[in-house]
Amino acid sequence: MKCLILLHSATGNTRLMTRYAASCIASAGHECKIRDIVSHPKPPALGSVDLLGVSCPTMYFRPTFAMERYVARLPSTAKPKPVFLLGTAGGEPGAHFALLAEQLAHKGYVTLGAHWLMFPESWPPHLTLVKDMGKTAQYGEMFSRRYPALRPWLAVFWPEIGVSSEADRDNLRRFSEEVLVRASTFEPDVAPSFNDLHKPMPGTNMAGRMVTVEMAAQYTAVKLVPDRCTKCGICVKVCPVGCINQEKKGALPAFGRGCTGCWACFQHCPDQAISGWKSDPAVGKYPGPTKELKELFEPLPS
Ligand SMILES: Cc1cc2nc3c(=O)[nH]c(=O)nc-3n(C[C@H](O)[C@H](O)[C@H](O)COP(=O)(O)O)c2cc1C
Ligand code: SF4
Ligand code: SF4
Structure with missing residues (x-):
């Protein structure tokens, strides 16, 4: 097949x-x-x-x-x-x-x-809001071990539980x-x-x-912070709908219309040069799956 x-x-x-x-x-x-x-x-x-x-x-x-x-x-x-x-x-x-x-x-x-x-949760406004809950992570883990059925609710407060x-x-x-x-x-x-x-x-x-896509874009509101941008072009590559453009390699990116609110540009910008709705680029980013998760989901040998 x-x-x-x-x-x-x-x-x-x-x-x-x-x-x-x-x-x-x-x-x-x-x-x-x-x-x-x-x-x-x-x-x-x-x-x-x-x-x-x-x-x-x-x-x-x-x-x-x-x-x-x-x-x-x-x-x-x-x-x-x-x-x-x-x-x-x-x-x-x-x-x-x-x-x-x-x-x-x-x-x-x-x-x-x-x-x-x-x-793990990756929505930047959420990660920004609960950033201080990291200090009490051991309680989240304890509750989720004791009451596994509550994991989705506990993950609201401790996003890392969503594993x-x-x-x-x-x-x-x-x-x-x-x-x-x-x-x-x-x-x-x-x-x-x-x-x-x-x-x-x-x-x-x-x-x-x-x-609607308009609502998603409105509550994402990604915006370039030109002073911090190193013009690397990563945001252009990760946008799934091609609404970020660089006139030529090494130019400042331009954010056009048509954002679908996925936050990929914000997440992948290495220089915190993209701001967004209620999100702190320093703490609201999801860094991607941990080493443990990668090992757990290692593809089977074919
Ligand atoms: C913009 C945005 C919206 C999200 N909305 C939801 C949601 O409605 N329900 C949910 O359970 N998780 C939601 N999440 C969390 C993601 O579904 C979850 O972190 C997912 O595993 C991310 O997958 P990826 O790393 O392949 O992009 C959202 C994340 C983002 C960035
Ligand atoms: S990823 Fe960040 S630093 Fe790189 S071009 Fe885009 S906004 Fe600038
Ligand atoms: S949030 Fe997603 S769709 Fe919107 S500009 Fe950034 S990468 Fe493109």
Whole structure:
């Protein structure tokens, strides 16, 4: 079977999860490629793909706007084809999977299943707000060990608690194997309904459906601080929708219209030269998955 996973990851969590899932599929003897939608903005031809995957973080209780736009540009398929969804979230995906499954259904894709993992929170206003909670991290860890079901709520106060465990990783492997079985016996009529993909926490499904890209941009409000900018061009490369431009290499970047509120530019700027809504560039950045997480999600040998 030929599998292709479309990936958007602003700060590395979803990339880690996706590489692991792809390695599970490959170790079962199938071809599985990952296509990063930021470095490959042109949607691929999908004629030879037997199984499609769509993987991105939850942002604003929904899939990233960048992934949604990418999916909107995918070619439709004349014959129903299977697709599976992956995602990471700091606590709650909301409408993420239902929205993507609905969108893909319009293109002729049938969603076989969705799987998400809890990874550390990366929303800069949140990290800025709870920066002092780091001093009491041991209590957060103690509570989350004692009451694992409360992890999503505890992660609101101690974002670092939102870390997937070995058991979560093994569930991802089982999900990947299950997807392969479902794909090999694919019958469009017996696919799960959108509501079976994920049961959102009360209110988050509606919230995700109500957020507009304008709202996301308004509450991100990334702005260049020219004095601090070293003109390295990193922000230009990581913007998933190409709304930051440099006239030429080494020029000051210009922030144009069309921001989708992903904060990637803010997160990756090495010189704290980008400010944003209620966020301190010195403490609000998510530095990416830790060494421990990287080791935990080390891809399986093929
Ligand atoms: C702009 C933004 C919005 C977010 N919104 C949510 C959310 O609605 N629900 C949630 O559980 N996590 C939310 N998060 C946290 C991310 O989903 C989580 O940290 C994810 O693992 C980041 O993945 P990445 O490193 O692949 O970009 C948000 C993060 C950002 C940057
Ligand atoms: S990443 Fe930061 S320092 Fe580099 S060009 Fe962009 S704003 Fe300037
Ligand atoms: S300008 Fe920054 S926050 Fe807005 S879409 Fe581009 S990378 Fe994301």
